[in-house]
Amino acid sequence: MNRTTEQKFMDLLKEQSAYGEAIGLMAWDMRTKAPRKGIEGRSEVLGVLSQKVHEIQTSPEMREYIDELKGNVDDSVLERALEEAEETYDKTAKIPTDEYRAYVTLQSKAESMWAEAKENNDFESFRPYLEQLVEYNRKFAEYWGYKNHRYDALLHNYEPGVTVEVLDEVFPKVRKALTDLLNQTQEAPIQPDPSVLEGHFPKEKQAQFSEAILARMGYDFEAGRLDETVHPFAIGLNTNDVRVTTKYDEKDFRTAVFGTIHEGGHALYEQNINSKLAFTPLADGTSMGIHESQSLFWENFIARSKGFWKSHYELFKTYAPDSFQSLPLEKFYRAVNEVKPSLIRIEADELTYCLHIMVRYELEKALIGGEIEVKDLPELWNQKMKDYLGVVPENDAEGLLQDIHWSGGDFGYFPSYALGYMYAAQLDAKMRESIDVDKWVEAGDFKEIKNWLTQNVHQYGKMKKPLEIMNDVTGEGLNPDYLVHYLTEKYKKIYGF
Amino acid sequence: MNRTTEQKFMDLLKEQSAYGEAIGLMAWDMRTKAPRKGIEGRSEVLGVLSQKVHEIQTSPEMREYIDELKGNVDDSVLERALEEAEETYDKTAKIPTDEYRAYVTLQSKAESMWAEAKENNDFESFRPYLEQLVEYNRKFAEYWGYKNHRYDALLHNYEPGVTVEVLDEVFPKVRKALTDLLNQTQEAPIQPDPSVLEGHFPKEKQAQFSEAILARMGYDFEAGRLDETVHPFAIGLNTNDVRVTTKYDEKDFRTAVFGTIHEGGHALYEQNINSKLAFTPLADGTSMGIHESQSLFWENFIARSKGFWKSHYELFKTYAPDSFQSLPLEKFYRAVNEVKPSLIRIEADELTYCLHIMVRYELEKALIGGEIEVKDLPELWNQKMKDYLGVVPENDAEGLLQDIHWSGGDFGYFPSYALGYMYAAQLDAKMRESIDVDKWVEAGDFKEIKNWLTQNVHQYGKMKKPLEIMNDVTGEGLNPDYLVHYLTEKYKKIYGF
Incomplete structure (x- = not known):
């Protein structure tokens, strides 16, 4: 035959x-x-x-x-x-074979050099590698082609349809709003008290709570599993085997709870891709931004909401130290939503997170565009951190060496995180038109919510481009107003301004 | 270049x-x-x-x-x-491509049919698949060629150098000796009492004990790990990643203890293959028989010896139910060495195990040789079980359907288990010429023993053929007398005849 x-x-x-x-x-x-x-x-x-x-x-x-x-x-x-x-x-x-090979070798070498440089707080030892990575990416972008800005060619790999033009319109607007909001929170007379969250949280209990939450979210344990790791991630091996990993900090339950839910959001996406896409490159999230919208939706819009803790605080207390028995829900809720400008992106709160992304976006755009060079990074990084967040790293390890992305040559990736926030806010607003989200979250029942996401986002895998999904679901393209509105309403209540 | x-x-x-x-x-x-x-x-x-x-x-x-x-x-x-x-x-x-493909498909189908047939105790539903598997193996043997017996061509895949001629000389001799010994144990006036071993053994404690023993054996946990499974196995992914699996029966500690040590023996072999063989087909055990000699050596010659329990009984008791506190070592030792003819190979004791193998060997040799057909198996199986072990299965599920091997077309594999026993006894005898094995075992210190095995067996991987190893180490080829001698001395003491 x-x-x-x-x-x-x-x-x-x-x-x-x-x-x-x-x-x-x-x-x-x-x-x-x-x-x-x-x-x-x-x-x-x-x-x-x-x-x-x-x-x-x-x-x-x-x-x-x-x-x-x-x-x-x-x-x-x-x-x-x-x-x-x-x-x-x-x-x-489009990339000549010998350049591709040399680049792959460079990537793996650069990653280990970065790890060492970070460990030793020694940017200079990593600099030559980063320079080469930038040079390759500039070249690749030329091979691939672009209309307006060289960086667009790289952005396309992570978020097709989103360009420098779009980001340069959206990001400053959001930055202004977030900075204002940040100031208001910091000036508010009554600040949340995160010290109430301290205690000893045995790993086994954290694991049990994590599993319980994942199951409630609709994560299918017969098509996945939860394991421990150092840098948490979710990974889809096939649509019936999508694994979540998390990290347990026995001094801080937030790492595992919010981390597991975040990765669980990624996993729900891949578990619910239509099975007819199996064994094709379409059986995957459509973009980094949409993927991140799913993880951030669950982590922040759901799990950092008051409704979520109304329905889960009692369960949480069964796994938590005794001190939580007498801690009122309100104080707990405010504490897990504390806003504080900080140096490290992955520890940032919901409000300041996007500011960290903007620092990175502006630098890598200028790097790829050839407006700045790698040697200029340390100073520019620190300046931008000061401008946007009001904090300055004491060294490069907690500055521009903190993230792994650049060491793997992943330029164009960072904006996805901020896009994910905006998409999530936009989807959340739309979802509320047809579902009483608050009611279900307060009831601890996420079926309707998960089904809405599967129906509108998950099932398509790569069948639709990111902005196609946004348009089909929300009737408009990227619109940052929803995120600004969501954060404003949320923090107004928490900080009382 | x-x-x-x-x-x-x-x-x-x-x-x-x-x-x-x-x-x-x-x-x-x-x-x-x-x-x-x-x-x-x-x-x-x-x-x-x-x-x-x-x-x-x-x-x-x-x-x-x-x-x-x-x-x-x-x-x-x-x-x-x-x-x-x-x-x-x-x-x-030598195998035509289309036949190979058809065979691979048949194997996977036959395995699932076998599982179902075993579940339903329905040999007839599996028979057509087994017939085809036998037919293919007869054909393959012809393609591959042999000197005397068609079965030799299959034996060669698992134990190069060992032939029907060798086995037909060795097995009957061993069978006679084992049967005599079996009769003597069964007639002995004082029988071991296995009921003393009963109790509840929590999985976690069993896992801790298993890990402790593996570590003492010299298993390198930085180049391997221990996990739970249904049918335990050891697997070498590379020489620096050789994993052990085990099964915990909370009613019977023997499953995990002896199972872990058995698989640990396999793993020690692969962990200690010379690293210069890495990434070649030589970085593997040289044959199934030599592989099994390593697992059986640790499981039986070491872990079922009195010296082993002299050094490990106290440790074991810290993981065992209270009832063991008052159980004398001697009673414990006799109980774990109880001899009893039984139907199931993988549950057989050290003495009767080889008799199970001989039943299978004789049947598959005759099948491949064309002297009998698949339809004759049930009757012949039961007859041989009666002749060699004095027990008869009540149904095929506990008879010829018990093992997975034939359903994967693995004819010629079974003799490796008995060969492994004989090799182990031969190596044990040789080792005792240069090392005071009993002293070290009683001290719970296995370094010398493990090093001897690495020196003489492990390091070579597939660089030496099985009989080459036996000759180089012991100065002779396969010699069953060592096994007979070992078992005779052991059971004489235990049963007092």
């Missing part, structure tokens, strides 16, 4: 996703289970498998199938899969 | 072992961690990766490198790697 070109194309995609699943499992294992000494050999294996994926993506067969099928199929999944495969093919084929 | 053919060959082996490691991790994950619903997609992925290994093993490049290098290398590792690669190439190339 001769297979049709369609079948051959789908088989090739299946082979590609098989390698993807193997790579995913290896990555999960390295970060959760693998013994220390096995890691070195494992890296070699990952190299072989990644090379294989690259070979498939740029194979003559792939080109042949795309050319033969493009415009000649009437199945929408097949059509989107072809678009996706072609975009990857073109993107990869 | 042009790579030499040697480099190309080694790179191809590295690629092959990369897929091997990915497959190994997927298998480990499916049996320990993977969520239920993800298994189906996972099987697809395993299919893709296994196909890849097959392609490499039989690739034109592989043939070309072998032909070019064979006889022209002066590095012993390279030389053995070439031999190994050529053997695999020839073996695989």
Whole structure:
């Protein structure tokens, strides 16, 4: 029996996703289970498998199938899969093979140099690597092409449809609003008291509470699992195996509770992608921004709401130290929503988080655009932190060395976090038009909410582009007003201004 | 820079072992961690990766490198790697591609049919699959070739160098001795009392004890880990990542203790293979029989010895129910060494275990030889069980359906278990010439013992063939007398005859 070109194309995609699943499992294992000494050999294996994926993506067969099928199929999944495969093919084929190889080697070297530099607070030792990474990304952006700003070519990898033009309109507006709001919170006479949250939280109890919450969110434990790690993440191996990881800090329950819920939001997205997209590149979140909208929605809009703690505080107390028995819900709620400008992005609160992103966005845009150079970063970083957040790092380890992203050459990624916040606020507002979100959250019943997200976002995987989803669901493109409105209303109540 | 053919060959082996490691991790994950619903997609992925290994093993490049290098290398590792690669190439190339594919499909179907048949005690539903598996194996044996008996071609896959001629000389002799010994134990006036071992053993405590013992054996937890599973196994992903799994029965501590030590013996073997064999097919145990000699050595010769419990009974008691506080070591020791003919191989004691193997060996040898057919199995199985062990299964589920091996087409595998026992006894006797084994075991210090095994067996991986190891270490080939002697001395003391 001769297979049709369609079948051959789908088989090739299946082979590609098989390698993807193997790579995913290896990555999960390295970060959760693998013994220390096995890691070195494992890296070699990952190299072989990644090379294989690259070979498939740029194979003559792939080109042949795309050319033969493009415009000649009437199945929408097949059509989107072809678009996706072609975009990857073109993107990869535009980079000369020897440059790609050199870049992969540089990435892995740079990541370990970054880790060392951060450890030793020694930006200078990392600088030459970062310079090369920037240089490669400038070159790649030229290969890929762009209309207005070179940085657009990189943004496209994480958030297709969003450009410097869009961000430069939206971000300053949001920054102004957030900065005003931040000032109001800091000047408010009655400040939340986070010291009430102190105590000893045994790991096992935290794990039980985390599992209970995930299950309530609708996370399917028969199609996933929860494990401990150092830097939490969620990973989809296939749509029926989407794993969550978290970190337990026995001195601070917030790390695990909000971290698990955040990763749970990512996982819900991937668990609920339509199964007919399985074994294609479409069985994935459509963009980093939309992915982040799902995690941030659950972490902040749901789990940092008063309604959530109305329905979960009693349960939480069964896992918490005795001191919480006498702590009123109101005080607890205010404490977990304390706003305080700080140096570290991943520890930032809901209000200041986007300001951290803007610092990074402006710097990397200028770097890629060639307006500044790597050597200028430390000073500019500190200046922007002062301007936007009013705090200045004492050293580069808690400054521009804090994030891993640049060390992997991931320029264009950071804006996704802020976009995710805005999308989440926009989706939240829309959801409230048809669902009594507060009622369900106060009841601790998330079925309606989860179904709404699956219906409107999850199921499509990569079938729709990010702004297509926003338009289809909310009737408009990116609109930052919803986030500003949400934060204003929230903090007004908490800080009483 | 042009790579030499040697480099190309080694790179191809590295690629092959990369897929091997990915497959190994997927298998480990499916049996320990993977969520239920993800298994189906996972099987697809395993299919893709296994196909890849097959392609490499039989690739034109592989043939070309072998032909070019064979006889022209002066590095012993390279030389053995070439031999190994050529053997695999020839073996695989001799089977027509379409037959191989059909067989792989049959294997996976047959395994699930077997599981169902066992569940329902319905041999008839499994019979057609077993018939086909036997037919394929007869055909494969013809493709591969043999000197005297068709079954030799299959035996070769698991224990190169051991033939029907060897087994037909050794097994009857051992059987006679074991049967006599069995009768003597059963007629002894004072029988061990296994009821003293009853109690409730919480899983966590069993896990702690298991870990403590593994660590004492010299198992490197930085190059491995211990997890729970349904059917315990050890698996080497690379020489620095060799994992052990075990099963906790809260009513019977023996399952985990002896099971963990058994798998620990396998793992010690693979953890201590010379690292210069890494990323070649030589970084593996040399045969199933030698592998089993390592697990059985630790499980029986060490962990079921009186010396072991002299040094570990106090530790064990800290994890055991109170009833053990007043149980004398002697009674405990006799109870864990009770001999009793039984129906199930994996529950058999040290003395009767080899009799179970002989039943299987004789049946599969006759099946492959064409002297009997699958339909004859149930009756013959029961007859042989009666003849050798004096017990008869009430149904096929506890009879010929009990083992998974045949359902995967693994004919020729079973003898390895008995060979492993004999090798272990032979190695044990030799080790005692240079090390005071009893002294170290009673001291709970296994360093010397483990080092002896690494020195004489582990380090070589597949660099030496099984009988080459036996000859180099003990100065003779397979000799069953050591096993008979060991068991006779052991049970004489325990049963007092």
